[in-house]
Amino acid sequence: MRIGQVIGKITMSRQDPAFKAARWLMVSPVDARDLNTCCNKPPRLGKGSSVVVYDRLGAGTHDIVGFVEGAEATAPFDEPTPIDAITVALFDQINYQPYKG
Numbered sequence: 001m002r003i004g005q006v007i008g009k010i011t012m013s014r015q016d017p018a019f020k021a022a023r024w025l026m027v028s029p030v031d032a033r034d035l036n037t038c039c040n041k042p043p044r045l046g047k048g049s050s051v052v053v054y055d056r057l058g059a060g061t062h063d064i065v066g067f068v069e070g071a072e073a074t075a076p077f078d079e080p081t082p083i084d085a086i087t088v089a090l091f092d093q094i095n096y097q098p099y100k101g
């Protein structure tokens with residue numbers, strides 16, 4: 001799972017029927033240095049590319065979300081579904097402590 005901030009919504013004129021009753025969001029990954037503060041103040045735009053993420057949780061612009069990519073993103077669907085990323089969590093607070101092994 002990766003963590004990112006919703007920076008916008010995607011509007012489509014047509015989409016596969018499997019995707020009804022949800023929406024698409026543009027998500028900017030949050031850098032590790034911003035994890036402890038990203039829920040309280042807007043994080044810097046991440047160095048990585050933004051990702052288009054399918055959302056059934058109701059996330060909105062500026063929300064901090066957890067999302068998964070690849071084969072794990074298809075797990076909530078009963079039928080094979082062409083999807084690369086999906087939201088799996090909405091965060092109110094994050095307490096991140098780097099491993100110092």
